[in-house]
Amino acid sequence: MVISSSGQHAALLALDWGSSGLRAFLIDAQGQTLASRSSAMGASVMDGKPQAYAQALEQIAGDWLQAQPQLPLPLLACGMVGAKHGWREAPYVDCPASEADLAASSVEVAFGVGQHLRILPGLRYQPQGMPPDVMRGEETQLFGALALHPGLAEAACVVMPGTHSKWAELRDAKVRGFATQMTGELFALLRQHSVLGRLMPEPEAATDSSAFLAGVRAARDAGHLGLGHQLFAVRSLGLTEQLPASGLADYMSGLLIGHELRAGLAWRTAHGLGLAPLLLIGEPELCARYEQGLNVFDGVVALRLDNTAPTGLWRLAQSAGWLQLSH
């Protein structure tokens, strides 16, 4: 049995297994994280090969698993590991979706000597007459936030900034719908490959907060001018030296995040969440940037949380009766 230095017993090995990385958490029956590790072995480097996944799991948690061969630790994963080209596909569950809906649609994959990993599905949201939207991993963060703050179950708007930011509607302890914004990916593409990136100094200068806020304000006040027009201002402001080169990346970040906030806040209102709490979940520095941006729009952040995936994995395992009982 795996026991932490404080004498607590592990009840779950939880895996947050996304495209770009793998994080493993040993969690006790009460939801406390006893130990955590991370590796770069994300789904995007696995090339869809089962043995590559099994090897990555062995590398990150082999010693934890060998510590108790008689009474194997339950393993539960969320994220791209369950995608079509992941380890095993856990097909999307449609919104609105509860904890129980996710648990009921999980799949299992065998590895090592008689061991099993359970993989949670992602969510699909199909608004009337519009294209579908999808998430994998963020649904688990949403249930983690609910576990930490049960008061959010009635209604909340949750923003999860990142490569593909998600804006989600929580209602009656279910995920009722969500909208993706490609903000982080667009920033990376434009920074690395576009004509705009060429004017930006390398390596990245210190953050220019006033340039960031100028970009957010420009997005807020864009009127009929779209993102495709405003982005070109990064170049023209640089060429005409109306903005120093050191501020161009932050101005562009402000434009992109500002357009996300503008669309997301309108989405929140359209979903009747204007008076519900507004949450930010994710990497603290990025969430702080979003909170600064929301200030420009008079948006009030009720709560900022770091990655709630481990708590979500524990909560789903607990509800489904998958935790290892202590003795």
Place this chain on the structure above:
Amino acid sequence: MVISSSGQHAALLALDWGSSGLRAFLIDAQGQTLASRSSAMGASVMDGKPQAYAQALEQIAGDWLQAQPQLPLPLLACGMVGAKHGWREAPYVDCPASEADLAASSVEVAFGVGQHLRILPGLRYQPQGMPPDVMRGEETQLFGALALHPGLAEAACVVMPGTHSKWAELRDAKVRGFATQMTGELFALLRQHSVLGRLMPEPEAATDSSAFLAGVRAARDAGHLGLGHQLFAVRSLGLTEQLPASGLADYMSGLLIGHELRAGLAWRTAHGLGLAPLLLIGEPELCARYEQGLNVFDGVVALRLDNTAPTGLWRLAQSAGWLQLSH
């Protein structure tokens, strides 16, 4: 003296010298193109080196220039060759700008044995309280369109689709203002480097016109949903097989062009050009795509023109008295 097969005399060597290519035209006193050539020696491969420009010019037009050493042919260029990191900088002229304003701000650079190239400046537009916008080369196309269709001098809205599309306002034979849209560059970035491109078949399948129009309609009906959200639908429509992989690139093209048209048509109205003729200038296949898209918005294209830069160069040379007089 350079004489065409039909016996006409060249009066100008006109160079349309952009980032990605160089086009050279021998033009007679009446504006007829006698011969044309193109090369990939655009400003972006010159690394700012004067001798590289001189060499590219020699390669593309050396024989034309040597044909009449006693009475050298006048040379006039537009485009990125006059940018800060071009052959010689021709600083931007502010809008509103006339033909005469452009001619007055041209610069000269010497090359070879006593030869000279005149380079036209680009335009800068600084709307009140907003970032500036810039163009280099398109201003010459605008004056070319005016030369071909003098009726447009009173008022016209001109769209020049491309990597950085331009929407321009013509008034009283001047360029009064313009707005850039990064549509072409965004398409290329997303196609080549993003998660969206990964679902698209390689090599490019035949054009899927219905997928393109679906993308344009989605952009038209986007409401508060921004481009950063709608682009993600390219992925979700692919993952959920609601759109065949062969249509994803066209759907994305429709979304991007649709957002440009939506913003551009609102810009046109805001500039009081709702009743003025709407022109498309550029590569015929791309202009046809824009015209299809404009149909979705009930936009009526008055005129479609191929590259008018050579005519613009001739017109500016004629007005400024730079053409070689025949004898």
